[in-house]
């Protein structure tokens with residue numbers, strides 16, 4: 116069984132995210148792109164299925180800064196084939212990207228497509244569920260574990276308060292992952308560097324999203340704070356003293372009785 | 376009827392969920408602006424009992440079929456696709472169910488969709504959605520003048536409406552065959568009994584990925600002991616197995632409203648904020664001044680939690696001894 120894993124390079128959220136002067140894109144400040152966190156779980160679950168002899172993992176990454184590193188890492192972790200989708204995908208949203216992917220996967224037969232449940236740039240919607248719609252394949256989103264039988268995947272979908280719903284999904288299908296049976300495996304830096312030299316990337320024919328995009332991004336902006344935050348400054352012990360004063364004043368912890 | 380504003384009802388065990396009330400608020404605003412009817416759509420049995428909780432809607436459209444009693448992605452998409460194609464409402468708003476349904480439906484119907492919207496307004500005939508992106512660090516203002524738009528709203532972003540009269544229920548036959556489903560519900564697993572109930576704790580010391588490693592949890596444990604608090608966590612900390620799942624706060628964890636929520640090394644993604652923004656006092660420690668947790672914190676410290684946590688523990692112990 117072929118398992119196609121869709122991975123995306125996204126801005127590193129721990130970095131300084133600033134809006135570019137055009138108001139529509141991010142200023143690239145060397146903050147770099149990283150693999151979308153939820154895609155990393157999707158890749159791990161796929162590799163676990165492969166290790167259990169239940170399938171062969173292929174990876175598809177749309178072109179972006181950092182895409183080749185992601186392909187190299189996926190290959191070093193065990194993906195059998197790695198594909199690059201050429202093109203410029205920054206301005207087209209997941210809608211345009213999903214359309215293009217739906218087009219190319221017709222030539223990359225797979226019984227199961229896995230991807231992260233969401234990515235940080237989803238103003239339109241998650242890539243996986245859009246893809247399921249364009250391909251008219253059954254889907255489940257928010258999945259944390261997959262097992263495979265002949266023509267079905269049995270999945271665990273996370274709900275609120277730790278509840279889990281189990282579904283059987285008829286293949287071919289698309290699943291959006293939020294977790295995996297084990298945490299994503301660690302790849303030592305030297306193996307990544309080695310893979311970057313040798314990874315056999317297969318470049319797919321270029322496609323452009325067809326038809327007009329149904330939504331227009333008008334601007335990106337920083338969110339206003341929900342409430343004014345008082346920032347405490349100083350070295351750690353000075354900050355600790357200020358925090359202590361706050362707790363005392365707000366009657367928290369051992370000062371809770373003072374409020375009564 | 377074309378032009379209507381629809382919301383998809385979310386309910387559990389016969390009760391309308393708070394997310395539905397938020398959808399009603401957002402839907403009412405759009406319906407009033409467009410001069411259109413606001414229609415609540417319910418899939419599954421039990422619509423009559425839900426109607427009183429759906430005040431604010433002009434009508435309740437119910438597809439009363441037992442196979443739709445619980446969310447089954449393939450069947451729900453089939454039914455909604457048929458209803459939308461036939462009745463052509465202007466907007467369909469969804470809450471948590473939207474994570475499962477919005478994108479698939481939008482792609483099938485070739486209509487636009489927006490996700491994580493915290494604001495929706497009509498400017499002339501154009502819908503303007505404000506969506507949380509990049510983990511809550513930025514907002515994207517997105518517009519669409521398409522004749523039908525699907526939107527998933529961010530839970531917690533819209534205040535519920537004041538009570539009003541219950542809508543009339545219009546029951547309709549299932550518009551498509553539900554034979555041979557692509558997804559079949561197999562069962563529901565409840566979480567194992569928790570060793571602690573974080574929803575009952577007045578003081579929560581909550582750690583995120585910024586704590587760096589499982590061995591650093593002792594810093595938070597020490598503080599919790601000194602302050603009489605309980606440890607909680609963001610999703611990655613639970614997912615990495617550093618703390619049990621029962622301690623996870625947020626959308627797929629617990630919703631908490633403690634007296635104090637101290638967030639250490641937590642970015643404040645929308646799914647985390649959903650579970651804790653009702654806390655009375657929020658203190659956030661984060662090295663990143665842009666971290667969205669500071670948008671909801673009463674007090675913020677831009678700093679290293681590996682230094683601040685032990686310093687606060689020491690200050691508390693010193694105050695105790697004094």
Ligand SMILES: Cc1cc2nc3c(=O)[nH]c(=O)nc-3n(C[C@H](O)[C@H](O)[C@H](O)COP(=O)(O)OP(=O)(O)OC[C@H]3O[C@@H](n4cnc5c(N)ncnc54)[C@H](O)[C@@H]3O)c2cc1C
Pocket residue numbers: 129232233257293474582583584585586587608609610611612623624625626627628629639640641642643644645646647650660661662663666678679680681
């Ligand atoms: C459907 C769905 C449901 C979800 N449910 C939940 C949920 O229930 N709960 C939940 O928490 N998340 C949930 N998530 C995940 C959520 O989107 C975020 O990925 C998650 O909350 C991030 O956790 P974090 O803040 O610990 O990690 P990160 O986002 O990685 O943030 C770590 C933070 O630590 C800071 N930091 C780093 N080092 C230090 C240091 N030394 N001192 C201080 N700060 C430091 C960084 O600046 C950063 O802000 C859900 C996601 C989805 C899609």
